[in-house]
Amino acid sequence: MFAEVSTVRARFTMRLRCHNCHHTTLRTIESPDLEDAPCTVEELLESAWLQRQNFSCSQCETPVATLVSVKQEETVPAAA
Numbered sequence: 001m002f003a004e005v006s007t008v009r010a011r012f013t014m015r016l017r018c019h020n021c022h023h024t025t026l027r028t029i030e031s032p033d034l035e036d037a038p039c040t041v042e043e044l045l046e047s048a049w050l051q052r053q054n055f056s057c058s059q060c061e062t063p064v065a066t067l068v069s070v071k072q073e074e075t076v077p078a079a080a
């Protein structure tokens with residue numbers, strides 16, 4: 001039987017404002033424990049990883065948004 005591996009290096013809450021309707025969407029992303037995954041907000045902003053995240057507005061589904069803020073959440077250490 002396989003146990004699901006859910007190793008999370010960092011968790012970020014992003015606030016994004018839609019270009020079309022200006023609705024603000026909160027988006028939580030989890031950075032997996034992989035070599036190129038960011039573990040701080042700075043690394044997240046600098047990495048191409050952020051560009052690979054798909055976004056669509058929760059109101060109008062426009063995929064274009066302005067990043068308003070990013071906040072790093074406390075991550076709960078995985079049980080050993």
Ligand SMILES: [Zn+2]
Nearest residue numbers: 018021057060
């Ligand atoms: Zn929208």
